[in-house]
Every structure is written in structure tokens, then in C-alpha cells.
Amino acid sequence: xxxxxxxxxxxxxxxxxxxxxxxxxxxxxxxxxxxxxxxxxxxxxxxxxxxxxxxxxxxxxxxxxxxxxxxxxxxxxxxxxxxxxxx
Amino acid sequence: xxxxxxxxxxxxxxxxxxxxxxxxxxxxxxxxxxxxxxxxxxxxxxxxxxxxxxxxxxxxxxxxxxxxxxxxxxxxxxxxxxxxxxx
Numbered sequence: 001x002x003x004x005x006x007x008x009x010x011x012x013x014x015x016x017x018x019x020x021x022x023x024x025x026x027x028x029x030x031x032x033x034x035x036x037x038x039x040x041x042x043x044x045x046x047x048x049x050x051x052x053x054x055x056x057x058x059x060x061x062x063x064x065x066x067x068x069x070x071x072x073x074x075x076x077x078x079x080x081x082x083x084x085x086x087x
Numbered sequence: 088x089x090x091x092x093x094x095x096x097x098x099x100x101x102x103x104x105x106x107x108x109x110x111x112x113x114x115x116x117x118x119x120x121x122x123x124x125x126x127x128x129x130x131x132x133x134x135x136x137x138x139x140x141x142x143x144x145x146x147x148x149x150x151x152x153x154x155x156x157x158x159x160x161x162x163x164x165x166x167x168x169x170x171x172x173x174x
Contacts, residue, residue, distance in 0.1 A: 004150060006093060008117035008167065029146050030095035031118055046163065053164050059116050060163040063091060063150070070157040076133065076147040077140050080095065 002070075003042060004034045004063040013052055017060075020048045028081035036068075089157075090129060091121045091150040100139055104147075107135045115168035123155075 005025055009017045018027070024045045025033035037045070042062070049060060065071060092112055096104045105114075111132045112120035124132070129149070136147060152158060 004091070006116055006119045008119075029093060029148055032093045032095075032148065049163060055164040057165065058163075059165045059167050061116055061119065062161045062163075064159045064161065065152075065157060070152060072151045074149045074151065076136060076145075076149075077142045078144065078146045080146050 001037060001039070001042070002034070002065045002068050003037050004032065004065075005045075005060065006032050006063075007058070007060045009053060009058045009060075013054065013058065016052045017049060017058075020045065020052065023048075026081065030080070088124060088126070088129070089121070089152045089155050090124050091119070091152075092132075092147065093119050093150075094145070094147045096140060096145045096147075100141065100145065103139045104136060104145075107132065107139065110135075113168065117167070 003025065005021060007014075007017055007021070008031065021027075021033050024037060024041055025035040027033050042064075046062075053060065090112065092108060094101075094104055094108070095118065108114075108120050111124060111128055112122040114120050129151075133149075140147065
């Protein structure tokens with residue numbers, strides 16, 4: 001499935017969360033990653049994130065789509081994404 | 088159509104961008120809004136944003152879906168959203 005992940009994480013944990021998310025997904029913008037994942041990969045990602053985030057303070061949203069055919073993406077301004085980009 | 092909007096905007100412009108976006112969409116998390124828009128409403132939103140953002144520095148991504156039937160949403164941690172919430 002295709003996953004868009006957006007997160008809102010307290011500063012002290014945000015680098016750890018980003019590091020985990022980047023193992024599975026491509027960074028596209030501040031706090032946003034996306035990519036193709038199997039169900040098992042998504043479960044692993046959620047387990048890893050669950051060990052880091054504070055569920056009282058942090059928030060992670062996954063938008064799960066069957067494929068990229070189900071949405072169109074449009075960017076205004078800078079195209080920041082690119083898996084290899086250092087942020 | 089259903090629109091998920093994520094933005095990465097320099098601090099001096101971020102409040103203006105959020106104020107515009109909230110006229111059209113519901114805030115769900117830091118830098119993320121979503122909602123049902125007509126094509127005309129999306130165009131108006133883009134025109135308004137275009138007057139504020141710096142296209143060399145800022146980035147706004149719209150994920151456009153035919154309806155909410157085309158994705159599933161899953162949240163870990165805090166559910167921050169809610170149109171009336173003050174942030």
C-alpha cells in the first residue's frame with residue numbers, strides 16, 4: 001500500500017522519529033514522508049515508533065492508500081523531497 | 088474532492104498561511120489540514136496562498152483524492168484535530 005505519514009512530535013524526540021521513518025519511507029517535506037509499504041513493514045514502523053513517541057504529547061497520522069493511482073499530488077513552491085536529501 | 092494539505096513555511100509567514108488554509112480546510116495536526124473542496128475552492132485557496140508564500144523558500148503539498156473512500160487514516164498518539172481547536 002502507499003503510505004503518507006505526517007508527524008507532530010516534541011522536539012526532544014523528533015530526530016529519533018525521523019530516523020526511524022526514513023528507514024521505511026521517503027522524506028518529502030518537513031514532518032511528511034511517503035512511500036510504498038507492505039502491511040508488515042507498516043506494522044514494524046508502528047512498533048518502532050511506538051517505542052519512541054509519547055502518546056500523550058506526540059501525534060503521527062498515516063494516510064493509507066491502495067496505490068498512488070488513488071491520489072494526485074500537487075506542490076506549490078519548493079520541491080523539498082528526495083530520499084537522499086539531508087535535512 | 089478530498090484534499091490533504093501539508094505545508095512547510097518560514098515562520099514569518101506561517102500564521103498567514105494557516106489562517107487562509109483554515110477558511111477552506113480543517114486543521115488536523117501541526118502543518119496538516121484536510122477537507123472536502125470543490126475544484127473552484129481549491130483554485131481559490133491556491134490563489135490566496137500564492138499571494139503569501141515565497142516560492143523559493145516555502146512548500147505546500149496538496150494530496151487530492153476523489154473521496155475519503157480512497158484512503159484509510161490511522162493515528163498514533165494524540166488526536167489533535169478538530170476544526171474548532173485553537174492552536
